[in-house]
Amino acid sequence: AQTVTQSQPEMSVQEAETVTLSCTYDTSESNYYLFWYKQPPSRQMILVIRQEAYKQQNATENRFSVNFQKAAKSFSLKISDSQLGDTAMYFCAFRLWGGSRLTFGEGTQLTVNP
Amino acid sequence: DVKVTQSSRYLVKRTGEKVFLECVQDMDHENMFWYRQDPGLGLRLIYFSYDVKMKEKGDIPEGYSVSREKKERFSLILESASTNQTSMYLCASSIPGPYSNQPQHFGDGTRLSIL
Numbered sequence: 001a002q003t004v005t006q007s008q009p010e011m012s013v014q015e016a017e018t019v020t021l022s023c024t025y026d027t028s029e030s031n032y033y034l035f036w037y038k039q040p041p042s043r044q045m046i047l048v049i050r051q052e053a054y055k056q057q058n059a060t061e062n063r064f065s066v067n068f069q070k071a072a073k074s075f076s077l078k079i080s081d082s083q084l085g086d087t088a089m090y091f092c093a094f095r096l097w098g099g100s101r102l103t104f105g106e107g108t109q110l111t112v113n114p
Numbered sequence: 115d116v117k118v119t120q121s122s123r124y125l126v127k128r129t130g131e132k133v134f135l136e137c138v139q140d141m142d143h144e145n146m147f148w149y150r151q152d153p154g155l156g157l158r159l160i161y162f163s164y165d166v167k168m169k170e171k172g173d174i175p176e177g178y179s180v181s182r183e184k185k186e187r188f189s190l191i192l193e194s195a196s197t198n199q200t201s202m203y204l205c206a207s208s209i210p211g212p213y214s215n216q217p218q219h220f221g222d223g224t225r226l227s228i229l
Contacts (some may be wrong), residue, residue: 004156006156009154018186035217037220037226040224043202043222044203044222045220047217050215051219052215077187091156091157099209100145100162100164101147101159101162101172102147102157102159102218104149104156104157104158105156106154106155106156107154107156
């Protein structure tokens with residue numbers, strides 16, 4: 001079975017600064033997908049970024065980027081130029097290639113301070 | 115845009131009641147999912163369905179059942195509600211094809227309290 005661990009229950013950052021959220025996972029498979037989802041106070045889960053395990057290049061979406069280290073089974077999320085609207089719960093998730101089910105981490109509550 | 119709609123944002127029920135949580139998606143997705151979200155535990159899969167009348171148990175199915183009579187609708191049923199089922203429930207859907215990197219799309223959640 002796959003497991004996903006987010007070791008930082010809470011983090012805070014000043015507006016305009018950079019913050020990195022950590023995620024590690026455990027699997028014996030070599031092909032899979034990794035995702036970061038954001039859940040703001042409105043509760044709507046929103047996809048932030050995704051990474052295919054077979055791609056060596058780290059995914060980037062505007063201010064959001066990942067550091068994917070397959071050998072270390074690590075998938076961290078970097079948020080640059082943090083904005084107040086980035087305040088949310090962030091979840092890391094794993095899905096096997098060929099599967100439909102997502103396995104989620106515990107979540108990290110990020111607060112961006114003005 | 116994909117729209118996943120959950121019938122109630124907040125719900126209060128009593129112990130022993132039969133509770134129905136409804137979810138509807140408008141994008142003809144084959145896959146639909148029910149999760150439970152608790153602080154410090156993340157999201158845990160209760161059940162999912164990959165087609166009409168087809169279902170598969172997730173990680174925590176005990177005390178729950180599901181129904182999918184139509185492709186767009188997926189219902190979660192608490193047969194006899196208990197206080198330990200007080201939680202946030204999230205519904206999600208995704209396109210068919212397990213080899214796709216497409217994400218799941220989520221509803222806004224139902225915060226259920228069992229008194």
